[in-house]
Amino acid sequence: MLDYDLVKTVKIECKFCGRETDKISGICDYCEPFLCEVCRSKLSKGYCAVCGRLVCDDDSKLVGFARVCVECLQSDPRLNDYDYLQSIIFNKATRIAYRTKQRFNEILEIGAPPRSEHIYVHIGLDDFDSPYGLCTTYAAAHILRMIKETFEAELLDYPLLIRLNPNIPLKTRGNAGVAIRIIIEKDSFSDLLESILRQVEDLSHAFFRKTQPALAIYATEKYAIDSIINIVYKEALRSVITPKILLRKLRNLKTGHLLVFSPMSTIPRGIVGAVASIGAILDDYTFELLAYRLERNIGRKRQINEASVLKMNKKMFPLTFGNVDGQKILIAPKGPDPVLLGIRGETPEAVFEAFRMIEHEEIEFWCIFRSNQATSAHIRSIRHVEDAHPYETIMINCEVISARKEDDRVFLRAHANGGYVEGVAYRLQRGLQSKILKLKPGDIIKLVIAVFSKTKDTIAGNIEEFIPIQLVPEIIKRNPRCPRCCARLKKKSKDMLYCKKCGLRIKGDFKIILRIPRHELRIGKRYLASPRAHRHLTMPNERIYFRSLKITGKVSAYLVDPVLAKEKNLPLKRIREIKEPKIL
Ligand SMILES: [Zn+2]
Ligand SMILES: [Zn+2]
Ligand SMILES: [Zn+2]
Numbered sequence: 001m002l003d004y005d006l007v008k009t010v011k012i013e014c015k016f017c018g019r020e021t022d023k024i025s026g027i028c029d030y031c032e033p034f035l036c037e038v039c040r041s042k043l044s045k046g047y048c049a050v051c052g053r054l055v056c057d058d059d060s061k062l063v064g065f066a067r068v069c070v071e072c073l074q075s076d077p078r079l080n081d082y083d084y085l086q087s088i089i090f091n092k093a094t095r096i097a098y099r100t101k102q103r104f105n106e107i108l109e110i111g112a113p114p115r116s117e118h119i120y121v122h123i124g125l126d127d128f129d130s131p132y133g134l135c136t137t138y139a140a141a142h143i144l145r146m147i148k149e150t151f152e153a154e155l156l157d158y159p160l161l162i163r164l165n166p167n168i169p170l171k172t173r174g175n176a177g178v179a180i181r182i183i184i185e186k187d188s189f190s191d192l193l194e195s196i197l198r199q200v201e202d203l204s205h206a207f208f209r210k211t212q213p214a215l216a217i218y219a220t221e222k223y224a225i226d227s228i229i230n231i232v233y234k235e236a237l238r239s240v241i242t243p244k245i246l247l248r249k250l251r252n253l254k255t256g257h258l259l260v261f262s263p264m265s266t267i268p269r270g271i272v273g274a275v276a277s278i279g280a281i282l283d284d285y286t287f288e289l290l291a292y293r294l295e296r297n298i299g300r301k302r303q304i305n306e307a308s309v310l311k312m313n314k315k316m317f318p319l320t321f322g323n324v325d326g327q328k329i330l331i332a333p334k335g336p337d338p339v340l341l342g343i344r345g346e347t348p349e350a351v352f353e354a355f356r357m358i359e360h361e362e363i364e365f366w367c368i369f370r371s372n373q374a375t376s377a378h379i380r381s382i383r384h385v386e387d388a389h390p391y392e393t394i395m396i397n398c399e400v401i402s403a404r405k406e407d408d409r410v411f412l413r414a415h416a417n418g419g420y421v422e423g424v425a426y427r428l429q430r431g432l433q434s435k436i437l438k439l440k441p442g443d444i445i446k447l448v449i450a451v452f453s454k455t456k457d458t459i460a461g462n463i464e465e466f467i468p469i470q471l472v473p474e475i476i477k478r479n480p481r482c483p484r485c486c487a488r489l490k491k492k493s494k495d496m497l498y499c500k501k502c503g504l505r506i507k508g509d510f511k512i513i514l515r516i517p518r519h520e521l522r523i524g525k526r527y528l529a530s531p532r533a534h535r536h537l538t539m540p541n542e543r544i545y546f547r548s549l550k551i552t553g554k555v556s557a558y559l560v561d562p563v564l565a566k567e568k569n570l571p572l573k574r575i576r577e578i579k580e581p582k583i584l
């Protein structure tokens with residue numbers, strides 16, 4: 001007879017990540033939700049833009065920027081063509097997507113309502129978009145506009161555009177959560193809640209399998225958040241949290257009143273980003289001004305004067321950054337979503353001034369967000385290969401074994417504490433590729449890598465950046481010069497050198513060894529790809545100075561008025577210094 005207690009206490013290592021698990025399948029709670037839905041035997045890399053299922057690399061193909069699963073490709077081979085795929089996406093986007101209404105129901109309540117006269121309300125949203133359009137920031141901006149127009153609420157911060165772990169397969173389109181922080185009279189709370197729910201009902205794309213929107217409302221008596229919620233943010237940013245793990249953590253919530261709403265009957269994936277966004281405390285931050293399109297233009301080609309963007313960049317850089325890569329304009333997304341353009345920068349004034357310089361089509365409105373974008377907050381520093389897990393972006397010291405190019409990819413193999421690291425850089429990361437190829441065996445580097453798989457002693461992933469710590473000198477061996485006429489000696493035979501110029505012969509085989517410092521790489525410098533290959537969270541080098549000012553508190557964040565408007569020709573007024581909520 002089986003001893004069930006014994007079976008239950010036997011822990012094994014998850015075959016994908018090495019975390020302990022008691023599951024018979026050998027797949028832990030962190031990895032299980034990310035299994036490929038076609039083969040069920042590998043971790044997924046993204047979702048199919050047509051059917052919405054999570055799929056691994058082997059069971060899907062990248063068509064342009066979108067991923068399509070093998071089964072969808074089999075049933076309609078025309079999907080191999082990016083233009084055809086795009087036409088399908090745009091068609092669906094303009095025909096059905098904007099006309100689906102979803103009722104949001106309460107799916108979770110923890111804690112009791114605050115009893116103070118005024119209450120702090122934190123509103124978190126995630127996963128409102130699909131390949132067929134919409135955007136979580138758009139839903140949030142609509143909520144903010146509604147609050148400004150109908151309630152006597154005080155805005156405590158910009159809406160926060162919170163990027164979470166970029167390697168999670170559900171985040172293919174750079175999905176982000178948003179949080180809004182306001183203070184309101186207790187008596188208005190239920191009206192506020194009703195109005196927000198009415199707003200979100202037609203602003204989500206829950207008809208798409210991957211899209212599982214959630215709205216979290218967290219009310220507190222003080223301007224504070226429970227430490228659990230802050231931990232959720234940090235883990236959703238740097239590692240993996242699934243809805244199941246989140247619910248387990250939330251059981252320990254001690255402060256505040258948390259409500260979660262969703263059109264799903266099960267716990268939606270969006271709950272993680274919605275709660276995590278509320279929990280974001282930003283020591284370093286940037287701003288992004290997003291301008292939204294008129295509904296009738298969505299799905300059409302974006303009208304932006306590229307010359308005006310280049311001119312703006314020339315004037316505003318580095319106060320704005322990541323907006324241009326060479327002559328390539330990066331401010332406009334490609335899909336049928338409502339965002340016309342987004343401008344990133346260090347201050348609200350800078351992004352607004354930049355926006356005013358750009359010529360573009362008529363817009364619905366613009367909104368300034370404060371963000372963790374471009375702060376490299378997603379990177380976890382680890383000492384040991386064993387501490388890495390799939391989907392995490394880690395920084396680890398290692399010693400280069402080899403760097404080589406194969407087709408259009410560059411591979412780096414390195415030795416790290418406790419095992420090996422195998423990194424790859426893709427064609428889009430060209431600038432980084434050429435620097436990796438300059439690395440030599442024995443070089444010590446800090447490597448930043450997005451881990452996609454882990455075996456016993458090896459982690460493999462996509463290289464994001466590296467910093468040389470110690471470079472072995474280049475060794476060149478040359479023949480000595482002739483002691484009589486100074487010409488370079490030639491080798492005559494196995495143990496004889498001779499001078500071609502004056503005829504001197506010298507017995508023996510001497511070599512001069514030159515140790516040349518490596519000029520092609522600099523110790524301590526960050527090498528990363530050019531902006532077009534950056535993750536939203538990647539900090540560009542031009543930010544290093546501003547980052548230090550912000551982290552040390554030498555500059556503070558100010559809230560300006562307005563944060564959201566339609567007109568471009570108005571002054572921004574600083575109205576208050578922004579304070580992060582306390583962590584309780
Ligand atoms: Zn696992
Ligand atoms: Zn698969
Ligand atoms: Zn599919």
Ligand SMILES: [Zn+2]
Pocket residue numbers: 482483484485486487499500501502503504
């Ligand atoms: Zn000579």
